[in-house]
Amino acid sequence: MHPSAAKFLLLLVAAASSFLSVASHGLPPRQLKRNASCVPHERDALLAFKENITSDPEGILSSWRRGRKDCCRWMGVTCSNQTGHVLELDLSYRNLAGQISPSLLSLEHLEHLDLGGTYLSGHDGRFPEFLCSFKNLRYLDLSFLSFASRLPAQLGNLSTLEYLYLNDAYSLPSEVPPQLGNLSNLRHLGLAYNYLYTTDISWLVRLHQLEYLDMAGINLSTIDNWLHVVNMIPSLKSLSLRNCSLPRANQSLTHINLTKLEMLVLSKNYFGHPIASSWFWNITSIQQLELYSTYLYGPFPDALGRMTSLSYLGFWENGNSATMAVDLKNLCELDTLLLDGSLSSGNITEFIEKLPQCSSSKLQHLNLNDNNMTGIMPHVMGHLTSLAALSLSNNSISGSISPGLQNFTSLEELFLSSNHLSGQIPLLPRGLVWAFSLRSSKY
Ligand SMILES: *[C@@H]1O[C@H](CO)[C@@H](O)[C@H](O)[C@H]1NC(C)=O
Ligand SMILES: *[C@@H]1O[C@H](CO)[C@@H](O)[C@H](O)[C@H]1NC(C)=O
Ligand SMILES: *[C@@H]1O[C@H](CO)[C@@H](O)[C@H](O)[C@H]1NC(C)=O
Ligand SMILES: *[C@@H]1O[C@H](CO)[C@@H](O)[C@H](O)[C@H]1NC(C)=O
Numbered sequence: 001m002h003p004s005a006a007k008f009l010l011l012l013v014a015a016a017s018s019f020l021s022v023a024s025h026g027l028p029p030r031q032l033k034r035n036a037s038c039v040p041h042e043r044d045a046l047l048a049f050k051e052n053i054t055s056d057p058e059g060i061l062s063s064w065r066r067g068r069k070d071c072c073r074w075m076g077v078t079c080s081n082q083t084g085h086v087l088e089l090d091l092s093y094r095n096l097a098g099q100i101s102p103s104l105l106s107l108e109h110l111e112h113l114d115l116g117g118t119y120l121s122g123h124d125g126r127f128p129e130f131l132c133s134f135k136n137l138r139y140l141d142l143s144f145l146s147f148a149s150r151l152p153a154q155l156g157n158l159s160t161l162e163y164l165y166l167n168d169a170y171s172l173p174s175e176v177p178p179q180l181g182n183l184s185n186l187r188h189l190g191l192a193y194n195y196l197y198t199t200d201i202s203w204l205v206r207l208h209q210l211e212y213l214d215m216a217g218i219n220l221s222t223i224d225n226w227l228h229v230v231n232m233i234p235s236l237k238s239l240s241l242r243n244c245s246l247p248r249a250n251q252s253l254t255h256i257n258l259t260k261l262e263m264l265v266l267s268k269n270y271f272g273h274p275i276a277s278s279w280f281w282n283i284t285s286i287q288q289l290e291l292y293s294t295y296l297y298g299p300f301p302d303a304l305g306r307m308t309s310l311s312y313l314g315f316w317e318n319g320n321s322a323t324m325a326v327d328l329k330n331l332c333e334l335d336t337l338l339l340d341g342s343l344s345s346g347n348i349t350e351f352i353e354k355l356p357q358c359s360s361s362k363l364q365h366l367n368l369n370d371n372n373m374t375g376i377m378p379h380v381m382g383h384l385t386s387l388a389a390l391s392l393s394n395n396s397i398s399g400s401i402s403p404g405l406q407n408f409t410s411l412e413e414l415f416l417s418s419n420h421l422s423g424q425i426p427l428l429p430r431g432l433v434w435a436f437s438l439r440s441s442k443y
Helices: 003-017 019-023 040-051 102-106 129-133 153-157 178-182 186-190 202-206 226-230 302-306 348-353 403-407
Strands: 053-055 077-079 086-090 097-099 112-114 119-121 139-141 163-165 212-214 238-240 263-265 288-290 312-314 336-338 365-367 389-391 398-400 413-415 420-422 433-435
Touching: 040 053, 040 102, 102 129, 129 153, 153 202, 202 226
Parallel strands: 086 112, 097 119, 112 139, 139 163, 163 212, 212 238, 238 263, 263 288, 288 312, 312 336, 336 365, 365 389, 389 413, 398 420, 413 433
Antiparallel strands: 053 097, 077 086
């Protein structure tokens, strides 16, 4: 396999597993392009940047030419329409390869730099530390890049940052010669993929305006105080530390500063301690909470029932050792509850009764596959009028399939296979994806 093909594969895998975080990056609105002509020395800086690009298969920099004077019209460039200064550079996911030229520093007004998903890096494949000198940067995306060095503490100099995406960056071992890029023999590269790691994140506390932080995939296993660092950034709205080799989430905090937190992703860290001892259950601002493959176990705490902003709870693939007896009736914003492969037991009737009871139900996706659930399929689910997808496969649910399901006008997907159900399959008003197991007479 060609090196870039291998990287593409890695990107695909990582992209699939980080769909949630990517989808919710919440890009700020783009500035409208206008006729404002660009500043000559900024144009020179961009041309110098282009000189260090070794591969541009999509030709996205083909508009970057000295003959086309107005660099504000070049692809990926956005200028202020008052001053003509370059405010935004977005070259993400365009297969660009090469070195990130320090000439970019001439773009003194730059607020938004997105190089995510490219094959760019700093000199000798290292982290481009000079990026830490931008004075006005609000948005920095270096996700999916590879660096032959650790994250520099100077990132803390970017005190105006609101968005920082370092997720799924990976490292090439520093002993590999810089000529690595010329190797066509992939077997050498295959050894080279490691996730980036860092032993110090204390620089984060200097980012006083940071709202969105994604460090998914960066190995933070040696940083036992990571939560205390994060708790010193009260501006945070979104935090993803998926697959960071975090050892635990049961630290005790005397005071929780993260009162603006709306999204928390801690999936794919092996915690293996009781769910209820985790630190985040008191943060009632959380809207999206993702905890798949954390192997948290035991009962969910009652505090979950007080997280009234919660719209998404992703808690799947957790080894069937959790229980959920919490009364969720006040979670009126809840639209997605994904618990596949995580519960050790449970009674479907009791479970359904505890779901939100609100004047207008928002619950659309309920996944309870592979959970050892027993009990009789409830016939009355009048509080779940918005349900679009219901998955109950591979449990021990008995009884007959509710004819009442016919009244669920929003239902599009119903998965009931591998249970002990009987009765008529009701005709559902919408285009349905049925998934019955036809191996036996039982559905
Ligand atoms: C960046 O931070 C380092 C300490 O982490 C400091 O020594 C340096 O002077 C800072 N650089 C700039 C350009 O502010
Ligand atoms: C993370 O780093 C630690 C310590 O260097 C190491 O033991 C562990 O294997 C790493 N985890 C992963 C997933 O690479
Ligand atoms: C809360 O955040 C502020 C501001 O960053 C910090 O000074 C304080 O120490 C934090 N409190 C705790 C308990 O970490
Ligand atoms: C979280 O809430 C529980 C019960 O409401 C309370 O006992 C505990 O002190 C709170 N913890 C923090 C850190 O606020």
